[in-house]
Amino acid sequence: MAGLGLPAGRPFRAYDVLNHDASVSMDDNTLRIVDQVPHSVGLIKLVDQALSARAPEVTVRAPSTALAGHPLALDVKLASGAVPATSYHWNFGDGTKANGQHINHTYTHAGTYSVNPTVGGIEGLSAHKHLSITVTGYPTTEFELSKNRRYKGSSGN
Numbered sequence: 001m002a003g004l005g006l007p008a009g010r011p012f013r014a015y016d017v018l019n020h021d022a023s024v025s026m027d028d029n030t031l032r033i034v035d036q037v038p039h040s041v042g043l044i045k046l047v048d049q050a051l052s053a054r055a056p057e058v059t060v061r062a063p064s065t066a067l068a069g070h071p072l073a074l075d076v077k078l079a080s081g082a083v084p085a086t087s088y089h090w091n092f093g094d095g096t097k098a099n100g101q102h103i104n105h106t107y108t109h110a111g112t113y114s115v116n117p118t119v120g121g122i123e124g125l126s127a128h129k130h131l132s133i134t135v136t137g138y139p140t141t142e143f144e145l146s147k148n149r150r151y152k153g154s155s156g157n
Contacts, residue, residue: 001029011049055125057082069139075102087120
């Protein structure tokens with residue numbers, strides 16, 4: 001571990017990421033990689049057991065009010081130095097869901113909606129946030145009744 005710049009005497013565990021997090025043996029803080037096929041790739045995850053797992057620290061940016069039929073920009077920002085995120089899931093409270101750090105959503109009915117973003121972290125824990133968005137108004141359309149005309153095909157009907 002010293003060759004990797006990691007502190008000596010810490011209780012590290014090693015996992016083979018490309019093999020379903022199978023344990024990698026360690027003796028006296030030395031990794032033992034066996035049966036590695038020549039010219040292949042391995043990805044080892046080191047976990048310091050002395051540190052407890054943490055969820056990502058996040059801030060959600062979203063308006064508290066919106067107009068029906070108009071898209072809203074919502075996003076999640078990770079705190080500087082926070083646990084890296086692996087996933088972003090949104091539940092908009094109107095029966096729809098989406099994935100992504102930066103998203104747009106449009107509500108089609110007025111009401112107050114509970115929005116719940118969940119951010120999965122690399123250490124297996126998730127950050128959960130809850131916010132409320134009040135939607136007013138009605139969606140608009142391009143349809144104008146005054147421009148409605150009966151279709152006349154080539155046969156003159």
